[in-house]
Amino acid sequence: MAKSHKLGLRPYFLRRIRGTATAGRHLPRSGQDYNRKAQIQMFETVAVLVIFFFLIAFGLSFYFLVSKTQASKEYERTLQLRSITFTQKIATLPELDCVRVTVQVERCFDSLKTDAFRHILQNPGIKDDYFALFGYSNVTIQEIFPSVHTYQLYDRALPNASASIPTTIPILLRNPHKNTYSFGVLRVTLYA
Amino acid sequence: MVASSKSGQLEVPLNWLFILIAGGAILITFFAFIQRQQSASELSIAENLVSDLESIASVAGTAKGTAQQIDFPEEDITIGCTPDCSCLFSIGAISKPFGTNLIYSPNLIRGPNLVLYSIDWNVPFRANNLLILTNSRTRYILITPTLTPPINRLISIIPNMTNLRVAKGPEAQTAKNQRQPEGKIRFIYFSQGQCDDFRGIELDEQDFSCLEVDLEKHTLDFYYRNRAGTILGPDRQTYLSEGDLIGALFTESPDQYRCNSQAEMLRLANLASVYQRRAANVTTSTCGKSYTDAATQFERLATEARKAENASKLLLHYSILSNLSEEFIRLSCKPELF
Numbered sequence: 150m151a152k153s154h155k156l157g158l159r160p161y162f163l164r165r166i167r168g169t170a171t172a173g174r175h176l177p178r179s180g181q182d183y184n185r186k187a188q189i190q191m192f193e194t195v196a197v198l199v200i201f202f203f204l205i206a207f208g209l210s211f212y213f214l215v216s217k218t219q220a221s222k223e224y225e226r227t228l229q230l231r232s233i234t235f236t237q238k239i240a241t242l243p244e245l246d247c248v249r250v251t252v253q254v255e256r257c258f259d260s261l262k263t264d265a266f267r268h269i270l271q272n273p274g275i276k277d278d279y280f281a282l283f284g285y286s287n288v289t290i291q292e293i294f295p296s297v298h299t300y301q302l303y304d305r306a307l308p309n310a311s312a313s314i315p316t317t318i319p320i321l322l323r324n325p326h327k328n329t330y331s332f333g334v335l336r337v338t339l340y341a
Numbered sequence: 342m343v344a345s346s347k348s349g350q351l352e353v354p355l356n357w358l359f360i361l362i363a364g365g366a367i368l369i370t371f372f373a374f375i376q377r378q379q380s381a382s383e384l385s386i387a388e389n390l391v392s393d394l395e396s397i398a399s400v401a402g403t404a405k406g407t408a409q410q411i412d413f414p415e416e417d418i419t420i421g422c423t424p425d426c427s428c429l430f431s432i433g434a435i436s437k438p439f440g441t442n443l444i445y446s447p448n449l450i451r452g453p454n455l456v457l458y459s460i461d462w463n464v465p466f467r468a469n470n471l472l473i474l475t476n477s478r479t480r481y482i483l484i485t486p487t488l489t490p491p492i493n494r495l496i497s498i499i500p501n502m503t504n505l506r507v508a509k510g511p512e513a514q515t516a517k518n519q520r521q522p523e524g525k526i527r528f529i530y531f532s533q534g535q536c537d538d539f540r541g542i543e544l545d546e547q548d549f550s551c552l553e554v555d556l557e558k559h560t561l562d563f564y565y566r567n568r569a570g571t572i573l574g575p576d577r578q579t580y581l582s583e584g585d586l587i588g589a590l591f592t593e594s595p596d597q598y599r600c601n602s603q604a605e606m607l608r609l610a611n612l613a614s615v616y617q618r619r620a621a622n623v624t625t626s627t628c629g630k631s632y633t634d635a636a637t638q639f640e641r642l643a644t645e646a647r648k649a650e651n652a653s654k655l656l657l658h659y660s661i662l663s664n665l666s667e668e669f670i671r672l673s674c675k676p677e678l679f
Contacts, residue, residue: 190356198363227392234399238441241403243467244615248679250670253405253467261676265618275611282441325676326625 225312232314232339239288240318240335247323257321257330263290267302279303285310285340292322294332307340314339387433390416394430397457398442402470405461408500413452420446420474426600443601445588446474447525447550454478456502462584465663466616466679468609471584471601473503473591478524481505481590484516485531491556492531499587520547529590531556536564540572550593554586559652561586563595578602579652581659606649613643616679628674635678638662 239245240256244266247257270276285307292298315338322331390413397411422428428439443462454477462469475481481504485492488509499505508516517538520526525548530536536551544566551564553575564574576595580586585602592598617639620632642658645651666678 194359194363230396234396237403238399241470243469244612246467248467248677250677259619261619261622262615265615265622268618269611269614275614278607278611326623328675 228312228314228339228341231341232316232337235284235286235339236316236318236335236337238282239337240320247321247325254321254323256318257323258290258333258335260322260324261326263300263302263322267300270303276303276305280305287336287338287340289336290320290322290333291336292331292333296331310340312341314341384434387416387435390414390432391430391435391437394418394432395437395440395442398444398472398474399440401457401459402442402472405459405467405470408456408458408502410502411455411457413455415452418450418452418455419448420444420450420597421448421594422597422600424596426596426603428597428600442472443469443588443604444472444474445592445598445601447479447527447591447593448597449525449548450474450476451478452476456500458500458503460498460584460587462582462605464582464609464659465666466612468612469605471588471605473588475503475591477502477504478521479504479527480519480521480524481527481529482508482516482519483529483590484508484513484535486510486513489531489556495583495587495590498583499590503591517542520545524548525550525593527552527590527593529554533562536562536572536574539564544570552589554589559656561589561598563589563598565593565595581605581652581655603649606646610643610646613639613646617643620678623676626674626676628669628672630669630672630674632678635662635665638665 241253245258245262247254247259270279283303283305285305287304287306288302290300290302292300315336317334317336320333320335322333323329324331394413401407401409416432419431420429428444429436430439430444431437456473456475456477458473458475459470460473461467462471483492483496483505485507486509488496488507496505496507508519516528527549528536528539528551530551530553533553533555536553539549539551549566549572551572551574553562553564555561559579559581561578561580562575563578564572564576566572574595578589578595578598579602580589585605588601589598592601617636620636620639623632626632638658638661642655642662645654645658662678669678
């Protein structure tokens with residue numbers, strides 16, 4: 150209050166309330182009157198600017214929020230796509246596939262190759278060679294019918310993984326000795 | 342009165358000054374924001390394109406013998422490997438490693454028509470799928486005086502959608518003068534000492550490369566032009582099978598070919614170990630053939646591939662295994678060798 154009085158605001162408003170200051174232009178103006186008017190205009194401008202920037206900040210924060218949500222959805226979509234591609238890649242690995250007279254059988258794993266590959270992957274050096282392919286993932290082959298067996302092919306978990314995407318596809322497991330097939334699934338969990 | 346008029350005189354310019362400063366600040370803020378958004382958007386587009394290309398390549402890599410034409414934006418795609426075999430493809434500021442995909446391509450390709458072709462690498466069992474990435478603006482001229490059966494076979498395998506032309510007979514003599522405006526040109530010879538002649542030919546700004554293939558010795562001599570326009574080479578490499586030979590036809594940089602070969606060798610070594618163990622585990626055979634020899638051959642192949650030094654030894658094991666497999670197939674042996 151004291152401050153506004155010092156600036157000369159209070160006497161001006163008091164005069165207007167008391168009727169001594171009616172219409173500004175009919176009264177002789179002092180330097181204080183002009184100061185007050187300028188101050189009011191300045192406050193108005195500042196207030197408009199504050200509101201303007203507030204609205205911009207609000208708009209921007211809303212925009213960034215929407216962008217963030219979209220980005221996280223896109224990230225999720227990319228991860229899922231990567232997981233599917235990765236599973237498809239494993240399903241066609243020459244280290245696992247069935248070949249009959251030089252013709253590759255789709256989504257079929259040779260049980261002898263599977264055993265050999267699983268054994269070879271226990272060698273840390275070879276497991277490192279395959280890191281570029283498998284990355285941080287868990288690859289399991291599960292025989293479902295007629296017998297039930299689970300073989301873990303590869304496992305390397307990502308410490309502090311933020312997401313793990315499981316993908317399962319049906320496969321055939323061929324026993325080349327007997328030339329018989331079993332039903333199974335390939336389970337792949339990709340860590341990200 | 343004098344004081345008040347002075348104050349009034351000052352107020353108007355000060356107001357304008359304030360408006361100018363505030364307006365300028367607002368404009369600068371918006372301009373900076375738009376600039377930032379624009380660069381972010383460009384990055385995002387490049388990132389999406391690189392991801393799309395990676396996905397396309399990964400999916401194509403799971404199928405063998407497929408060729409597809411891809412409509413792609415007219416962006417420059419830079420593909421290459423460093424001498425320490427860090428292989429990347431880049432669009433704008435965004436780069437991605439090849440990963441497990443083995444990509445054979447020119448150093449720079451541009452949309453809108455990309456061609457992606459996958460071919461299996463048989464050595465003599467399928468060890469990998471190789472990807473060939475090119476575009477319609479890159480012209481390949483295969484120059485041979487006569488079409489021998491191996492060359493004919495090569496031409497029949499390569500899909501028509503690649504811009505490959507065959508110059509044979511008298512046409513082979515004038516093929517050197519062909520140019521590809523707004524694109525690359527690659528000359529492929531099946532005899533020695535041909536690419537060297539280009540050192541004396543005026544090539545202007547033509548983006549040129551040349552390859553000499555020796556089908557007998559399984560060697561490849563790469564010639565290419567550096568940024569200064571000097572023709573470098575020959576950079577000699579070897580190939581094992583039809584798959585990597587076709588890869589070499591489309592690969593401009595010997596470094597990229599060498600890095601792909603190294604990755605192939607490592608994969609071959611590991612795969613041969615899988616087959617070696619598989620053959621060793623075969624307990625019964627329907628044809629009375631022993632799998633022990635095969636297991637030994639697989640082991641030798643794995644050892645040689647791990648060394649990756651002697652191509653002729655690798656070719657020898659390749660040939661032995663190929664003959665063994667044919668014999669197993671002929672006798673209808675179960676299980677198959679591979």
